[in-house]
Amino acid sequence: MEAVVHQEHDDPDHWWFRARRAIFDDVLDGRVPLGPNARILDVGPGSGVNLPVLAPRGRVVTLDVAAGSLQNCAAKGATPVRGDATAAPFADGSFQLIAALDVLEHLEAETAALSEWRRLLADDGKLLLSVPALQLLWGRQDVLAMHHRRYGRRELAQKLRAAGFELERLTYFNSLLFAPILALRLAMRPLLDRAHSGGSDLGLRLPRPLEQLLYHTFAVERHWVVDRNLPLGVSLLALARPVVR
Template sequence: MNIEYELKYHQIEENYWWFQARRDMVFQLVQDLRLPVTAPILEIGCSGGPLLQRLSAQGYRHLTGIDVSEAGIAVAQARGIPNVSCMDGAHLDFPDASFDLVIASDVLEHIQDEAQALREWTRVLRPGGQLVVFVPAFQFLWGKHDEVNQHFRRYTAAHLAQRLHQAGLQVRRKSYWNVGLFFPTAAVRLLKRLLPAEDQPLKDDFFATPPLLNTVLRGIITAENRLLRALNAPVGVSVFALARKAA
């Protein structure tokens, strides 16, 4: 990840509407699994640990977090979050069948060898263990935000499900996420392709939001999250899947 963007990410991830809404959705998916609080859970790409903090507050006692970013792990450790370490998400230093749940939010697109990563994630799952994975959606939405994030690809729901199946996982659910911003995002990115190329530094899509706007935007996506409890969305800026390792 671009070092300037990485520092920005760790500064805004706790309170920025987009990160808050995505954490809400991940947390909702975890809650719906009804795992015992003793279940061992691994978050790949834990960054500064806000999701781990929320899961801990809910009573989950065996949480582990890893991130390739030393800066992110330093933030998590400064917050007093235990069991976090710097580790490559495609080469896990854990024994086979270590976890009941693996969570990876916007990680897979950063890893060049996605098959290797998914094999590792499957390996550390216990039989019957589950994976929650989020990735950016649709290659035609590719933009400078992807480049500054050092992404290798974006996904369709079918593409993601196929990769999970190839890794030996059973896909229980797949859906797009962040429907409300899909059409404006698509319009802006497609329009930029029609305009003359600008000779400017790469820039991410995260823009400063006043507190009121931050609250409104989070509220819109959070309302979508509630609908996604029962429905699967046909389009979105992101896509997620819930997959299971055979018992």
């Protein structure tokens, strides 16, 4: 079984998650009109950190193999389903929106996962996908999170098209923080062999003024990524629709 992703106890109030939600919210507002009863699948939801963005848009089903994750999401109002990201227990065309937000990099069978998500989308549905970008940035957090890979823009585009998707948006994001994050990753690289110990970087809380600065620096990109491609970033964001044959 292909499991995943965010840790079950990720802090939804962490500046990183809040900024990402702001960006996802604007992309969905600008690009994905949904009816009031839209069926939404949140793949690998972890503790449900993205439910505040998804739940107001329709009926959310969360798919994971981790019981703790599903319990957390059920407590937040989602319908939990235990299942595999590469062989989900749903009929073809079941969903108008699939959110796979920092999930694909955790899956060995990435091709099977993308094909499965294509199967699950209605003909007019959309896939909202985010992944960590650029192998140059490989670091401690990737090891702790059990990532298999990071992605380049061209590589991700090719994989989505091969799975039967047409791209509407594909852009880097978390661009303004790229330089300091790259510098930190490079500085820490000699210590990667010790990366299996210690807590997640996303569990680290900073003084509130610094967290607010980081949040606003990251979240300001919400005004750009709906219509513009950013040339470089820590992550990649794709919005794709199924090719209808």
